[in-house]
Structure formats: structure tokens, C-alpha cells
Amino acid sequence: xxxxxxxxxxxxxxxxxxxxxxxxxxxxxxxxxxxxxxxxxxxxxxxxxxxxxxxxxxxxxxxxxxxxxxxxxxxxxxxxxxxxxxxxxxxxxxxxxxxxxxxxxxxxxxxxxxxxxxxxxxxxxxxxxxxxxxxxxxxxxxxxxxxxxxxxxxxxxxxxxxxxxxxxxxxxxxxxxxxxxxxxxxxxxxxxxxxxxxxxxxxxxxxxxxxxxxxxxxxxxxxxxxxxxxxxxxxxxxxxxxxxxxxxxxxxxxxxxxxxxxxxxxxxxxxxxxxxxxxxxxxxxxxxxxxxxxxxxxxxxxxxxxxxxxxxxxxxxxxxxxxxxxxxxxxxxxxxxxxxxxxxxxxxxxxxxxxxxxxxxxxxxxxxxxxxxxxxxxxxxxxxxxxxxxxxxxxxxxxxxxxxxxxxxxxxxxxxxxxxxxxxxxxxxxxxxxxxxxxxxxxxxxxxxxxxxxxxxxxxxxxxxxxxxxxxxxxxxxxxxxxxxxxxxxxxxxxxxxxxxxxxxxxxxxxxxxxxxxxxxxxxxxxxxxxxxxxxxxxxxxxxxxxxxxxxxxxxxxxxxxxxxxxxxxxxxxxxxxxxxxxxxxxxxxxxxxxxxxxxxxxxxxxxxxxxxxxxxxxxxxxxxxxxxxxxxxxxxxxxxxxxxxxxxxxxxxxxxxxxxxxxxxxxxxxxxxxxxxxxxxxxxxxxxxxxxxxxxxxxxxxxxxxxxxxxxxxxxxxxx
Amino acid sequence: xxxxxxxxxxxxxxxxxxxxxxxxxxxxxxxxxxxxxxxxxxxxxxxxxxxxxxxxxxxxxxxxxxxxxxxxxxxxxxxxxxxxxxxxxxxxxx
Numbered sequence: 173x174x175x176x177x178x179x180x181x182x183x184x185x186x187x188x189x190x191x192x193x194x195x196x197x198x199x200x201x202x203x204x205x206x207x208x209x210x211x212x213x214x215x216x217x218x219x220x221x222x223x224x225x226x227x228x229x230x231x232x233x234x235x236x237x238x239x240x241x242x243x244x245x246x247x248x249x250x251x252x253x254x255x256x257x258x259x260x261x262x263x264x265x266x267x268x269x270x271x272x273x274x275x276x277x278x279x280x281x282x283x284x285x286x287x288x289x290x291x292x293x294x295x296x297x298x299x300x301x302x303x304x305x306x307x308x309x310x311x312x313x314x315x316x317x318x319x320x321x322x323x324x325x326x327x328x329x330x331x332x333x334x335x336x337x338x339x340x341x342x343x344x345x346x347x348x349x350x351x352x353x354x355x356x357x358x359x360x361x362x363x364x365x366x367x368x369x370x371x372x373x374x375x376x377x378x379x380x381x382x383x384x385x386x387x388x389x390x391x392x393x394x395x396x397x398x399x400x401x402x403x404x405x406x407x408x409x410x411x412x413x414x415x416x417x418x419x420x421x422x423x424x425x426x427x428x429x430x431x432x433x434x435x436x437x438x439x440x441x442x443x444x445x446x447x448x449x450x451x452x453x454x455x456x457x458x459x460x461x462x463x464x465x466x467x468x469x470x471x472x473x474x475x476x477x478x479x480x481x482x483x484x485x486x487x488x489x490x491x492x493x494x495x496x497x498x499x500x501x502x503x504x505x506x507x508x509x510x511x512x513x514x515x516x517x518x519x520x521x522x523x524x525x526x527x528x529x530x531x532x533x534x535x536x537x538x539x540x541x542x543x544x545x546x547x548x549x550x551x552x553x554x555x556x557x558x559x560x561x562x563x564x565x566x567x568x569x570x571x572x573x574x575x576x577x578x579x580x581x582x583x584x585x586x587x588x589x590x591x592x593x594x595x596x597x598x599x600x601x602x603x604x605x606x607x608x609x610x611x612x613x614x615x616x617x618x619x620x621x622x623x624x625x626x627x628x629x630x631x632x633x634x635x636x637x638x639x640x641x642x643x644x645x646x647x648x649x650x651x652x653x654x655x656x657x658x659x660x661x662x663x664x665x666x667x668x669x670x671x672x673x674x675x676x677x678x679x680x681x682x683x684x685x686x687x688x689x690x691x692x693x694x695x696x697x698x699x700x701x702x703x704x705x706x707x708x709x710x711x712x713x714x715x716x717x718x719x720x721x722x723x724x725x726x727x728x729x730x731x732x733x734x735x736x737x738x739x740x741x742x743x744x745x746x747x748x749x750x751x752x753x754x755x756x757x758x759x760x761x762x763x764x765x766x767x768x769x770x771x772x773x774x775x776x777x778x779x780x781x782x783x784x785x786x787x788x789x790x791x792x793x794x795x796x797x798x799x800x801x802x803x804x805x806x807x808x809x810x811x812x813x814x815x816x817x818x819x820x821x822x823x824x825x826x827x828x829x830x831x832x833x834x835x836x837x838x839x840x841x842x843x844x845x846x847x848x849x850x851x852x853x854x855x856x857x858x859x860x861x862x863x864x865x866x867x868x869x870x871x872x873x874x875x876x877x878x879x880x881x882x883x884x885x886x887x888x889x890x891x892x893x
Numbered sequence: 894x895x896x897x898x899x900x901x902x903x904x905x906x907x908x909x910x911x912x913x914x915x916x917x918x919x920x921x922x923x924x925x926x927x928x929x930x931x932x933x934x935x936x937x938x939x940x941x942x943x944x945x946x947x948x949x950x951x952x953x954x955x956x957x958x959x960x961x962x963x964x965x966x967x968x969x970x971x972x973x974x975x976x977x978x979x980x981x982x983x984x985x986x987x
Binding site for chain 2: 367
């Protein structure tokens with residue numbers, strides 16, 4: 173039987189209050205926190221209201237609003253779980269969309285006035301998405317493993333799904349997982365440009381609804397296996413009983429009106445919990461209050477819950493705390509767990525005139541106690557149709573969760589696209605022997621111009637490699653997931669978008685550009701372009717983002733979350749990243765290598781599925797080891813099996829040498845990708861593709877891919893299939 | 894009534910703003926439907942187009958049903974732009 177997963181600690185920072193109790197008290201009473209924005213000047217914005225968190229004090233030393241809210245919530249979650257990170261292997265998963273954009277906007281404003289200002293440039297990349305995990309590691313760590321992810325507005329929910337995969341694999345003892353997002357000019361102007369903000373505080377499921385209201389905050393949850401939690405004397409708030417993740421492959425901002433994917437996720441998540449719709453006593457809806465979301469979600473609930481939809485109360489917390497974006501999935505998951513635990517339904521504020529077209533049972537205005545909440549659903553939907561459904565259950569509820577079948581992840585196709593050209597599975601094996609001069613990188617020529625018209629440079633590069641591996645591996649009808657890594661996300665796009673606003677005001681914000689600024693945007697666009705319906709998300713881990721994407725894909729395949737995933741990294745050449753690097757390092761090195769457009773992808777799938785299809789198995793994934801720390805060590809890394817073994821490295825950085833020399837792989841030949849491919853943060857994904865292809869071509873039997881960046885290290889061991 | 898130049902300018906704007914690289918602006922017919930069938934544009938395109946028309950011509954496209962009428966074809970957009978542009982400033986603000 174699958175181990176049960178207990179939720180043993182919660183932490184919330186919301187516009188209703190700092191802390192779980194402060195939030196809960198006001199939530200149940202239907203209080204609303206949506207009012208005039210005070211964080212920044214909103215002159216020229218169509219709608220100037222949002223739900224702000226009050227009393228956030230941002231410490232000095234590289235903190236952002238987003239990170240300090242996360243630290244506050246994660247600290248509360250760890251404290252209420254009575255978890256000691258020094259005595260257990262505790263993982264951390266952080267979901268989000270903006271990182272420190274609020275702080276970065278102030279730098280962009282100065283850079284707008286003086287494009288070469290060195291003082292600003294050296295600070296420009298201080299608040300990437302990964303910075304929250306790094307700050308939490310310093311303040312609350314050490315953590316055994318850290319993942320930073322984005323799937324737009326389902327990020328917080330997907331952080332919990334990642335946690336389930338880690339726990340079920342037994343790779344960590346507990347996970348603190350959640351989401352965090354601070355309000356910023358970029359999101360306020362962007363949602364305004366989309367016409368998606370209600371001039372009144374938002375009114376989910378109301379017939380007068382005109383959009384959502386934005387909010388900010390953080391939510392973190394501690395999850396652990398019930399057996400381990402029980403043996404340390406912990407008590408559960410609720411169980412995370414079921415979950416399901418998928419992609420609509422429909423449209424970058426609009427959900428598919430029929431809600432078919434969401435309905436299937438509801439169905440799968442309930443089944444994953446070992447329950448039926450009859451056991452569901454409450455739904456915390458995504459319920460944004462936009463004209464298109466609410467009817468889609470109502471249709472999905474009707475389909476997913478069948479006749480039970482006429483019984484199950486549904487509410488949305490967004491009329492009170494606003495849409496907290498990357499935090500929403502986690503904050504609302506915590507709220508749903510509390511509803512189960514406290515047998516008290518929370519309301520939909522602002523719901524004066526329920527839209528009869530919804531056909532739902534509502535909880536208008538104020539919450540109410542109920543005799544029992546056996547199980548409850550939390551929905552989270554993101555841009556690009558990246559949707560997640562979670563089921564929380566009363567720990568005393570009798571249920572039989574389906575057993576986990578052991579899965580061996582294998583790699584069946586690889587592709588690299590950059591100055592080396594577009595190389596498929598076969599050609600990747602000889603990539604490091606190539607010495608042609610760099611060719612111009614022209615993704616447009618590989619894509620259908622009509623379908624690709626919304627793809628920015630990153631999405632184009634990614635779509636080319638994803639299409640290539642799918643062509644190589646066949647079986648396009650399979651539900652396939654996608655994880656792509658990026659070190660800093662769309663820095664140039666965000667800068668250009670903000671510069672327009674500084675120049676001409678918020679009304680000139682481009683509705684078409686805005687969705688491309690979310691870190692998961694390339695993943696969303698590519699899932700739509702290639703018709704991928706499995707779990708889709710972006711990872712960020714500085715220079716080893718490609719390695720983190722690969723590890724995540726392996727973990728999802730191992731956990732049975734997807735039978736097949738495409739994993740890789742996409743890094744378009746970035747003018748700002750280059751300027752920042754030269755400002756940072758100009759005093760130390762004579763010249764900074766020009767970085768190139770680069771993308772790489774591999775197909776990771778279950779060996780059983782690959783064999784069923786008769787696909788060629790290039791390599792088995794023997795280990796993905798993720799290490800954190802000031803001086804990461806390779807303790808726990810497997811030894812070579814004894815055949816021909818080599819080490820494939822992205823760069824020939826000086827820190828890699830001593831690390832390898834102290835390992836069992838010390839005497840293996842070392843191959844470096846950078847010189848043959850060009851400089852890029854996507855080189856780690858290239859290294860994995862090259863290693864898999866070389867083994868697949870019989871050039872070696874086994875390979876270690878080692879990626880190293882500031883205070884983090886990823887080791888991937890691949891062996892002949 | 895709009896001028897042929899204004900309609901030609903709008904077609905170029907549609908192609909560049911909505912990234913319709915595969916379309917020749919001149920191949921877009923004045924009265925062809927832009928949304929749904931026709932050019933296959935959707936609500937996100939309508940928002941982008943409304944923003945760029947406001948930027949380029951200083952003409953706001955109203956929201957809701959009115960916008961739907963205006964966005965029927967290149968001709969209906971051009972007629973709206975021409976009509977609003979001749980109005981005195983005061984009228985625009987009202």
C-alpha cells in the first residue's frame with residue numbers, strides 16, 4: 173500500500189494576517205483585504221486595488237518582500253510541525269512567479285535612466301526565483317534538497333506534488349513546500365492589460381463578476397510520511413491524500429471553456445486518494461472571479477464530481493485575499509486542510525448574486541461549522557493551462573490508496589539546438605568532437621509560423637528541441653509532461669516590458685507580452701505548440717537549472733506522476749545577463765565569453781512504457797543526487813559499475829576538479845561541453861543529452877554528469893540501458 | 894468613413910503586433926472577419942490590438958459588446974478610428 177502523507181505543520185502570510193490563526197479568524201468571518209494599493213504608485217493603472225500583506229519588514233542583505241514572506245510562513249510551518257532540520261533530512265520546495273520583481277523594478281527604473289549604471293547592474297540579478305530558496309536555506313536550513321519551480325498560478329500546488337514524489341521515493345524524511353509571491357508593478361499592470369481585474373473587490377461565482385483581484389502572500393506546508401511522523405510523536409492536521417497534474421495544451425491565457433482537463437484531474441486526484449466523489453465534502457475553488465475561469469471550473473466540477481456536485485459546497489478565498497498567484501495554490505491548500513481539520517467551511521466573499529449558470533452549492537459571505545469534512549479538494553490553475561488538483565482528507569477516514577508500482581526511469585531521445593545546429597539523438601553523441609564555426613541560431617525555420625506566433629525566443633528554442641525529441645521517440649499520442657530549467661527567466665523581456673511602462677505609462681503594457689514574463693511561459697507555450705498534456709513546470713537553479721529539470725522529470729516518472737516527461741533547459745542569449753556579468757566580473761577577468769542561444773532536451777520515461785512501445789532505450793537513470801551547502805560534497809554518490817565510465821561536465825570550472833578528485837570517479841576521463849557548444853546556463857542539460865547519447869551510441873558504458881553552481885551541485889549517473 | 898491608407902496601415906499593424914509573419918498585410922480583406930474564423934484571432938489578440946491602436950492613433954477601443962462590433966473587420970476598426978479622430982478632444986474624454 174502507498175504510504176500515507178501527513179500534513180503536520182502550516183504557515184501562512186496573507187493579506188488577512190501574518191500567521192495561520194490571524195488569517196483563519198478573519199477568513200471564516202468573511203473579511204476582505206482588497207483595497208487601494210499602497211506599495212507603489214498606481215497612477216495610470218486601470219484598476220488600483222489589490223490585497224496587500226501589511227507589516228512586512230524586509231531585512232537588509234539581499235532579501236525581497238517575496239522571500240521574507242516565504243521565510244515567515246515556512247518558519248511557522250516548521251515550528252508547528254516541531255521539525256528539526258538538523259536531525260532529519262528535510263526538503264524544501266518553493267513555488268513562485270515573480271521572485272524579487274518588486275525590488276528589481278526599482279533597479280530597472282534606474283537602469284532605464286542610465287543603461288550602463290554599474291551600481292545597478294551588479295544588483296540586477298540579486299533576486300531571481302531561486303533567491304527565496306537560498307535565503308530560506310540560510311535562515312531555516314540546512315535542507316537536504318531544494319527545488320524552485322514555477323507553473324504560474326498553480327506553482328504553490330505543484331510544490332506539494334513535488335514533495336509527494338520525494339517522500340514516496342523515500343529520498344527525504346519531510347518536506348516543507350509552498351508558494352510565495354509579492355505584489356509588483358509588473359503583475360498589476362499585466363493583469364490590468366489583460367482586462368482581468370475587477371474594478372470592485374473580486375466576486376467569484378457572482379453574476380456581476382468582472383475579473384479577479386490580485387493579492388500577495390506565502391503559504392508553506394510540512395508533509396511527511398505518516399509512519400515516520402507518528403514515530404516522532406507528530407500529529408496530523410490532515411492528510412494529503414490525492415493529487416493530479418496536467419496541461420490543457422489549449423491557450424496561454426484562456427482556459428478551455430469545457431473544463432475537460434480539470435474534470436479529468438479532479439477524477440484522477442479523487443481516485444489517487446482511494447476515494448469517490450461521495451467522500452468529498454468541500455471544494456476550495458481556484459475561483460478567480462474572471463468571466464472565463466468560473467464557468468469553466470463549474471463545468472469541470474460538474475463533470476468531475478458527477479451528481480455529487482449538487483451536494484458539495486464550493487467556495488473561493490480570492491474575494492478576501494485576492495489572487496496570490498504563485499502562492500495561491502499553497503495558501504489555498506493550507507486553507508483546505510484547515511477546513512478538513514476544523515470542520516468549518518470558509519466562504520466566498522462578495523457573492524451577493526450567485527450566477528445561476530454555475531449550478532454550484534455556495535458558501536456566501538461567512539463560513540460555518542459543519543458536522544464533518546471527510547475530504548476536500550483544492551484547485552489551482554495556471555497560465556498556459558498548467559492545472560493541479562489536490563485532495564486533503566481527515567486522517568481517520570478509511571480509504572485505500574492505490575499501490576505504487578516500482579518504475580525504472582530511462583532516457584529514449586536527446587536533442588540540442590544552438591550554434592552547433594539542431595542535433596537529434598544520434599548526432600548528440602558526436603557533439604563534443606564537432607569543431608565547426610558557430611552557425612546563426614534560427615528557430616523560426618523549424619516551426620510552423622502560424623502556431624508559433626506567440627512564442628518568444630525562449631519558447632521557440634525550446635519548441636525546436638522538444639519537437640525534435642518527440643519526432644525521434646515517436647508515440648505522440650501519449651500524455652507527456654515537460655520540465656524546463658532556466659537560470660534567470662525572461663530578464664530581457666521583463667526589462668523591455670517595464671521600460672515601456674516607465675516611458676509611456678501602465679496603459680501601454682502589452683497584454684501579449686505579459687504572459688511571456690512568467691518563468692513557466694516557455695513551458696506553457698511549448699505544451700500548447702506540441703500538444704503535451706502531462707505535468708508541466710519550469711525549474712530554476714542558477715547555472716544548474718537544466719540538471720534540476722532533469723532530476724524533477726526523473727522524480728515525476730519514478731513517482732508515476734507521468735509515464736513520460738521531456739526535460740531540458742532553454743537559455744536565449746540575454747543582453748542584460750551579459751551586461752550584469754561583465755559589470756560583476758570586469759575587474760577580475762579580461763573578457764567575458766559571449767553567451768549563445770542554447771536549448772537541450774531529453775525524453776525520460778518509464779522503462780516499461782518504452783519497452784511496450786519498442787522504443788530504443790539509450791540509458792537507465794541510476795542516480796540523481798542533489799546537494800546543497802557552502803562546499804557541496806559528493807557523499808552518497810554511487811561508484812562506477814566497472815565498465816567504461818566517463819565524466820561529462822558543462823564547464824571546466826576550477827571547483828569541479830577537487831570535488832571529482834575526491835570521488836570514486838576521479839580516474840575517469842572528463843569531457844567538457846562548453847568549448848564545443850558555447851557558453852550558456854543551459855550547458856548542464858546539454859551535458860546530460862551528450863552523456864546519454866554517447867552511452868546510447870556505445871562510446872562508453874556509464875557516465876557521471878556533474879553540475880556545479882553557487883552553493884549547489886547536481887550529480888546525474890546514467891548507465892547503458 | 895475610413896480611408897484606404899488608414900485601412901492599409903491597420904493591416905500592417907495587425908500583422909506586426911500579432912506576429913502574423915506568415916501573412917501578407919495586403920492579403921487581409923477589408924471586410925473579412927478577424928476573429929473566430931477568418932484570421933483566427935482570439936481575445937488576447939483583441940486586447941493587444943486595442944492597446945496598439947490606442948498607442949498609434951490615440952483612439953481608445955471601448956470594452957465589451959461595443960468592442961466586438963468594432964473588431965468585426967479591418968473596415969469596422971478603421972471606421973471607428975476615423976470617427977473618433979475627428980471628434981474634438983473633449984468628446985474623447987467623455
